[in-house]
Each structure stands twice: as structure tokens, then as C-alpha cells.
Amino acid sequence: MKEKISAWYDKNYKKVLIVSALLILLSISYLAFFYYQNNDIIYKDVSLTGGTSITIHSQLSVSEAMSALSSKIKGIDVKSISDNSGIQTGLIINSQESPEIMIPIIEDYLGYKLTDENSSIEFTGSSLGGDFYNQLVKAVIFAFLLMAFVVFFVFGKSKLIKSYSLILTLLSARITFPISRIIGITAFVISAIVFIYALYISKTKTNYFYSSIVFLVFAVFYFIQPYYLIIPLAIFLFSLYSIVSIPSIAVIISAFADIALSLAVVDLFGMKMSSAGIVAFLMLIGYSVDTDILLTTRVLKRKSESVNKAIWGAFKTGSTMTLTSIIAVGVALIVVYNYNTILNQIFTILLIGLSFDLFNTWITNTSLIKLYAERNG
Secondary structure, X not given: OHHHHHHHHHHHHHXXXXXXXXXXXXXXXXXXXXXXXXXXXXXXXXXXXOEEEEEEOOOOOHHHHHHHHOOOOOOOEEEEEEOOOOOEEEEEEXXXXXXXXXXXXXXXXXXXXXXXXXXXXXXXXXXXXXXXXXXHHHHHHHHHHHHHHHHHHHHOOOHHHHHHHHHHHHHHHHHHOOOOHHHHHHHHHHHHHHHHHHHHHOOOHHHHHHHHHHHHHHHHHHHHOOHHHHHHHHHHHHHHHHHHOHHHHHHHHHHHHHHHHHHHHHHHHOOXXXXXXXXXXXXXXXXHHHHHHHHHHHHHHOOOOOHHHHHHHHHHHHHHHHHHHHHHHHHHHHHHHHHXXXXXXXXXXXXXXXXXXXXXXXXXXXXXXXXXXXXXX
């Protein structure tokens, strides 16, 4: 059976890679369409848009509350809370309206006053929620850039290109986050040291020129800090990785596919993302990379083995790791599901992402690594 699978894979792995590419393109296309329709790539809850969340102790059904309040409160969302036995203990009513508007309407519907004993009220200002959302998005972008640099640092071969990548990654950190003066000076000094090292290992006038241009760009934009530069900077770095190191870009593509596919599914489900959901995507970046690095290291370092044997050995270890995580997250989701807390969203996103990680690691990344290994003997 193992030999049959190996023979089939040798014959069809390039075709399977086309399926992976189509899935990634389909998810990106859907996210682009979603952005066109909603002016964002996710549905945001009140913790990110600003608004009011009211929790009441009641056994009224969600459908009854929605039908009674939806015409009176704009953008209302109602969820139920249950205990361990599955018995409903309350309702959570979310809306972008202020508490002053929502409370009288809900009290009129319930027929009694909302107090500290029978309810809890949370309000987030729109500016605060928007700023928090922007910071979280920046954190995800920079985390992905930092992950990409670490992967390239491990698998890339050119020390000079690694130096360029480090300088530009520090620049992306500078223009993404407001940092203190001491940290800013420290990062600048590190970049200057890396620049001197790049000049030291440069062998030609062309390399001297490129090194000087990279540091000049860094020095100029380090103090101007234009946030719009982060996207072209990320595109440039990923293009550089793809040209210089195929194994590195294979890992990056696999991790990106995990996030893009998971995000598309979350949007299809209509899930309103909270700050916890975005944190889950940060966690997913870490989960996505470990098996990819295991696979790439096994194939590239163990040259005494055949490519298929190295892949199979990595698969047995890596799939066990991922399946164990899926089981643990799935059990945790079952335990907390009725409580309708932020853990529900974290575990749901991780479960979706880890499931896609099985496909992207052992189909997408494996096919790219096998193609690279065979072309390079």
C-alpha cells in the first residue's frame, strides 16, 4: 500500500498542486469580493466596531427576542448562554447603538428594569474599538512578516540577502508600531551593525551599491514612518524570498493559505469577529509553521534518504502533532460551547485553521518541496 501511494504521488503531485493553487486563488477572490461588499474582510462585533453588549438572565428564545427587538434596535445580534446541562441561562444582546437607546427598549420588551442583579452592560466607544482593531491587524501583518523572516533565515543560503531582510523587517516593525525612543534607537543601531556586516561580506561593487540603497531606504523611512509602505514592503520581501529561496516561500505560502482559507470559511459562516478571533489568527500562524518547518528540514537535511522516504517520515510525526492539536481544541470547544464566551471563537478558528493546515502542509508545501528537491538533485 505504501509503495502504491508513493507511485501514485510521484505521478500526480504536480496535478494536486494545481488544486491547492485553485483553492488559494478562490479564497483570495472571495475575500476580495467580500471586501468590495462590506468594506472590510471580516464581520466585526461590538468589541471592534464600538457599541453595547447587554447580558440578561432570561430563558426567552433567541428567535423571539430577535423578532421583537430587530425593528427597534439597529444592527442587533442576539445569542443564548447555557450551562453544562444545556439549559439556557441568559441572552447576550449586541448592537452598535448606545446603552441609552438600547436599555429602555429592552426594559419595555421584558417588562422589568435592568439592574446589576439581573443583567450586565458593557459599552465600547467607536473610536476605541476602531483603534484597537487597527492595532490588531497591524500585529497580524507584522507577525506574518517576522515569521517569514525567521523561516528565510533558517532555509535561505545568502548571508547578504539575510542581512537585507533583517534591515527591512526592522523597518516594517518601526512603521507598524509606535515604539519608545530607546527601543527605536536600539533598532537603528542594530540595523547599522547589520549594514556594516553586509558591506563586509559584499564581494563586488554591485553588492556595495545594493547594500547602500537598502540602508538608505531604511534610514529615510525609519524616521518618516509612512504606514502605507507596509504593504509594498511585504510584497517586496516575499518576492525576494521566492527568488532566493524556494523552500522558504513554500513554508510562507502554506502558512498564508491556512489563514486565507480559514478567513474565507469564517466569513462564509457569517461569524462576527471579536478581538479574541484576531488573536486566534495570530496563534494560527504559529501552529501553521511548525509542521512546515519539520517537513522542509527533514527533506533538505537528510540527503541520505529519498525524497519520498523523508516526506513519509515527516508526515508520520507532523500529522500526529496536528491531529493531537485538533482533538484537544475540539474537546475544549465542546466543553465551553454552551457558555458562548470568547473561547468559542478562538477554538472554532483554530479548529478550522488546523484542519486546513493538514491539507496545506502535506499537499501544498510537500508538493513544492518535492518539486524543488527533484529539480536540484
